[in-house]
Amino acid sequence: xxxxxxxxxxxxxxxxxxxxxxxxxxxxxxxxxxxxxxxxxxxxxxxxxxxxxxxxxxxxxxxxxxxxxxxxxxxxxxxxxxxxxxxxxxxxxxxxxxxxxxxxxxxxxxxxxxxxxxxxxxxxxxxxxxxxxxxxxxxxxxxxxxxxxxxxxxxxxxxxxxxxxxxxxxxxxxxxxxxxxxxxxxxxxxxxxxxxxxxxxxxxxxxxxxxxxxxxxxxxxxxxxxxxxxxxxxxxxxxxxxxxxxx
Amino acid sequence: xxxxxxxxxxxxxxxxxxxxxxxxxxxxxxxxxxxxxxxxxxxxxxxxxxxxxxxxxxxxxxxxxxxxxxxxxxxxxxxxxxxxxxxxxxxxxxxxxxxxxxxxxxxxxxxxxxxxxxxxxxxxxxxxxxxxxxxxxxxxxxxxxxxxxxxxxxxxxxxxxxxxxxxxxxxxxxxxxxxxxxxxxxxxxxxxxxxxxxxxxxxxxxxxxxxxxxxxxxxxxxxxxxxxxxxxxxxxxxxxxxxxxxx
DNA sequence: TTGTATTTGTTCGTATGTATC
DNA sequence: GGATACATACGAACAAATACA
Numbered sequence: 001x002x003x004x005x006x007x008x009x010x011x012x013x014x015x016x017x018x019x020x021x022x023x024x025x026x027x028x029x030x031x032x033x034x035x036x037x038x039x040x041x042x043x044x045x046x047x048x049x050x051x052x053x054x055x056x057x058x059x060x061x062x063x064x065x066x067x068x069x070x071x072x073x074x075x076x077x078x079x080x081x082x083x084x085x086x087x088x089x090x091x092x093x094x095x096x097x098x099x100x101x102x103x104x105x106x107x108x109x110x111x112x113x114x115x116x117x118x119x120x121x122x123x124x125x126x127x128x129x130x131x132x133x134x135x136x137x138x139x140x141x142x143x144x145x146x147x148x149x150x151x152x153x154x155x156x157x158x159x160x161x162x163x164x165x166x167x168x169x170x171x172x173x174x175x176x177x178x179x180x181x182x183x184x185x186x187x188x189x190x191x192x193x194x195x196x197x198x199x200x201x202x203x204x205x206x207x208x209x210x211x212x213x214x215x216x217x218x219x220x221x222x223x224x225x226x227x228x229x230x231x232x233x234x235x236x237x238x239x240x241x242x243x244x245x246x247x
Numbered sequence: 248x249x250x251x252x253x254x255x256x257x258x259x260x261x262x263x264x265x266x267x268x269x270x271x272x273x274x275x276x277x278x279x280x281x282x283x284x285x286x287x288x289x290x291x292x293x294x295x296x297x298x299x300x301x302x303x304x305x306x307x308x309x310x311x312x313x314x315x316x317x318x319x320x321x322x323x324x325x326x327x328x329x330x331x332x333x334x335x336x337x338x339x340x341x342x343x344x345x346x347x348x349x350x351x352x353x354x355x356x357x358x359x360x361x362x363x364x365x366x367x368x369x370x371x372x373x374x375x376x377x378x379x380x381x382x383x384x385x386x387x388x389x390x391x392x393x394x395x396x397x398x399x400x401x402x403x404x405x406x407x408x409x410x411x412x413x414x415x416x417x418x419x420x421x422x423x424x425x426x427x428x429x430x431x432x433x434x435x436x437x438x439x440x441x442x443x444x445x446x447x448x449x450x451x452x453x454x455x456x457x458x459x460x461x462x463x464x465x466x467x468x469x470x471x472x473x474x475x476x477x478x479x480x481x482x483x484x485x486x487x488x489x490x491x492x493x494x
Numbered sequence: 495t496t497g498t499a500t501t502t503g504t505t506c507g508t509a510t511g512t513a514t515c
Numbered sequence: 516g517g518a519t520a521c522a523t524a525c526g527a528a529c530a531a532a533t534a535c536a
Contacts, residue, residue, distance in 0.1 A: 008532090011503080016307075036520080036521065036522085037521080038520095038521085046504080047506070048504095049296055049503090052522090052523090060304040060308065066522070067512085067513075067522075068255070068511070068521075068522045069511070069512030069514080069520085070512085070514080071514055071515090071519080071520050071521050072513095072514085073522095084331065086334075090310075091328060091331060092413070095273055096326070097413065104411055105413045108359040115491060115492065116491050116492070119490075120488060163348075164351055164352060165338075165343070166344070167352065167355070170417070174413075215494060240367075241363070241409075245359070245363070255523095257524095259524095283500085288525095294524055294526060295525080295526070296525070299502090313503095314532080315503055316500080316531070316533035317533060318502090318533065318534055319501090320501080
């Protein structure tokens with residue numbers, strides 16, 4: 001007979017578990033307030049610091065928010081994807097990930113996002129994309145910073161049009177991480193204006209495919225566009241892993 | 248002139264930020280140990296409780312682990328998808344993430360994963376998939392639990408063949424969350440054997456496409472297979488968002 | 495193997511600034 | 516503005532756990 005190693009369960013963890021369970025089960029609804037720390041330490045039968053450590057953890061996970069001096073105690077927050085975005089960002093920032101993997105993932109995501117958007121978009125969402133395109137056009141003459149902001153707005157509009165929170169979050173995270181890795185190289189590019197004009201042309205063709213409801217074409221164009229934009233920054237020996245997404 | 252509302256930054260948050268940054272930048276590598284709590288309270292110029300609250304938050308995010316009595320202090324952990332899985336599970340339980348979104352994301356991921364695997368797989372990786380398929384075949388008569396394990400092994404093999412860590416991690420997390428939501432319904436299905444046989448047939452056709460190097464076909468079959476398997480558990484009014492991925 | 499020193503886990507008391515009534 | 520109750524933060528104290536001689 002072999003026994004498993006036991007890990008001691010801290011007092012604060014059991015406090016976290018109980019409150020977390022209450023929030024997730026809906027016994028504590030967003031907007032409601034927890035009892036005060038002193039009440040909680042009586043209810044849970046633990047010391048003050050233990051209660052506070054538990055509340056800190058819950059707060060960092062976005063489940064509650066406490067303000068100094070509030071006599072009503074910590075407030076239960078609406079469950080938001082903030083924690084998901086944070087943990088995803090940590091994974092993507094881990095240095096074990098290469099630029100090729102990140103770009104490949106982004107090609108995969110944005111390709112499918114455009115495919116979905118081509119079919120599921122509402123007229124309002126299409127208008128948002130048109131607006132973002134207009135801003136991009138005027139931003140060509142205002143420098144890379146402006147252009148990049150409009151570019152981001154376009155991709156966000158496409159992601160929103162999918163109606164899928166996971167696609168939006170992963171898209172945002174991967175885009176931010178990729179940009180963080182190579183932004184300096186783009187800023188210092190000798191022909192940044194040419195880059196912007198090419199990018200504009202690519203985005204325009206993707207948008208037309210989305211407008212026509214041609215998901216397959218939108219996906220292909222989006223992936224190709226990302227490849228053309230980022231491939232030169234990907235080490236040559238890793239570039240091969242991007243090609244299968246271009247068929 | 249209008250001013251923005253300021254939110255007070257707690258002492259423990261600044262401690263968290265500094266340690267988090269050090270870990271994510273690689274200045275603190277996994278396996279290394281932080282200074283003791285008493286050292287940290289001197290270095291940061293805060294009280295011990297504040298240090299402890301910061302460590303608890305870092306621990307709940309999976310960045311460090313501290314053991315009672317360890318004179319070496321808290322140990323920096325390797326970046327793991329645990330936090331990602333936890334936050335995604337929480338969102339799913341709180342109904343912020345619907346099953347339709349999760350399945351859609353999985354169709355998107357696995358479709359592209361198979362497309363990549365069809366082109367990038369090594370013969371060894373193909374052999375792994377064949378092995379997983381063999382186990383699935385024999386597991387049909389051994390019950391759903393065995394079958395599900397082999398099924399997971401197959402999808403993991405495909406994800407590994409892409410060579411992309413993000414695809415593997417996101418695939419694993421989303422799959423586990425989806426299975427957690429509907430596993431009980433599958434177990435209690437009246438014709439679970441028929442389900443397994445159908446799934447087996449689908450997997451077999453996907454694998455043949457991967458073997459032939461036909462990425463487009465592999466992607467289409469994989470998405471279709473997921474749809475057929477999970478669509479009945481997706482609320483009818485949300486099922487439409489899965490269809491654009493089936494073209 | 496058995497201490498011994500050090501650390502973490504936890505509690506408690508106190509001081510201070512803050513939000514609500 | 517004042518009273519009250521609260522969260523924030525500090526630090527001392529003790530128990531339990533760990534590493535190391």
